[in-house]
Amino acid sequence: MTQAESITDAELAKRPFDELVAELQRIVAALEAGSVGLEESITLYREGLRIHAACEERLRSAELTITELGRRAAATAPAAAAGEPASAEPG
């Protein structure tokens, strides 16, 4: 069955967190349904453990990403605000 195909490490690192969680939930559901064979359920379980570890790692190392649109448009904002990151300031 195709569902036992394992995700590559690169894909694990790249896929959105929520997709990984959804994948983990799917694996749990498949295991709980008991509709897969023994060998495949062991494969699925291993896959689940890998995804779990990847999610944990993602949470541990998560860094908020910030981008800013159309900096020019902010030019009318009062300049100043010392202590604010330079990225928040119009150029």
Added chain:
Amino acid sequence: MADFAPERPTLWQASSLPPRILRVTDLNRRVRALLDGDPTLADVWVEGEISTPSFPPSGHCFFTLKDSASQVRAVIFREELARSAVRPQHGMAVICHGRVRAYEPQGVYQLYVESITPAGAGDLHARYEQLRARLATEGLFDADRKRPLPRWPRRIGVVTSPVGAVWQDIRNVIRRRYPLVELVLSPTVVQGEAASPAVVVALKRVFAQRGIDLVILARGGGSLEDLWAFNDERVVRTLVTAPVPVVVGVGHESDVTLADFVADVRAPTPSAAAELAVPDGTQLPAILDRLRDRASSALLGGAAERRRVLAAEARALVSAAPDLGAARQRTADLVDRGHRALAARLERHRATLDGVRDGLRALGPAATLTRGYAVARLANGTIVRDPAQAPVGERLEVVVARGLLGTRVEETRSDGGEELLG
């Protein structure tokens, strides 16, 4: 310098017409007396809008009363406040009754309020109510327009001022709760004349972005005028066009702008908007662990279940198996038949052998003797084939078919036996 120091009083004293110099206290007292002497100011009714009321521990309430052009400081003391049916609130249109006096220690005059009654809607409030009613009639605030927020947003647009506490608060909240997202700031001014069109531009800019899952529109607290951009019809109508859900968090809990009404989700503050926008990531490790545990127990339970199924199948297999007793019986029968068949064959062989034996026997000496031949042998049993074996006088036993003849050799010849018989 020391030389000049005494000169000042000298100068003042020397003046023949010294200026009338008042102490500050004298000035304030004079102004106060002036105000106190005005009977109108001693008993006035003033209509205006309450702005930024404060409630210090003293129990008194200080606020600003204003209209579109002017403002005046006002205070209502604890006793009057306790009697008042109306508790001063920001933006509230009221008529205050009291007197005007100067407060000498600070040189300010203010309205000492004795009672407050709600007025008809103030000017801004009137416009606000009018617009709200009109937009509500269009259905822009209807509950069925509200979209649910995505549970796991990946990119969140933020429309707010890039400077100041609000943007900082939003970043902090999301960094703490769910740092897996990307925040896309669409900066704008949020105050003053330019605010409304700027907010519209910032909203449109973020709406045009791909991959934005939801938008936060936020601004810190302020007076009704400060927040006016969020009651602007252009801003409200731009929000209506949002391709993704919008969380609006403007001002404080008590500030409700028209942007709040049209939002998919209304948050009481900017920080609350950020909290509503993302899942609580602090719960995620526990959620993940629960999923892993469920997978484990499903796998183990599956194994146990398989073992049970296997045992049941083994039992079923046994009960479905052929009757071994019967099989054994059949096998025994087969063996018996084999034995019997073999015995019969052996019997046939024996008969054949008997025939062969009889044939062989016919070829043996006994049969030859029967035909009339005899065998001569010496006393020691040696069969005599040559006359030289038995000289004259030697005893010979001649064996014939039916017996034996004891004889003695009288004559020997070596001419060859066969010619002699012929």
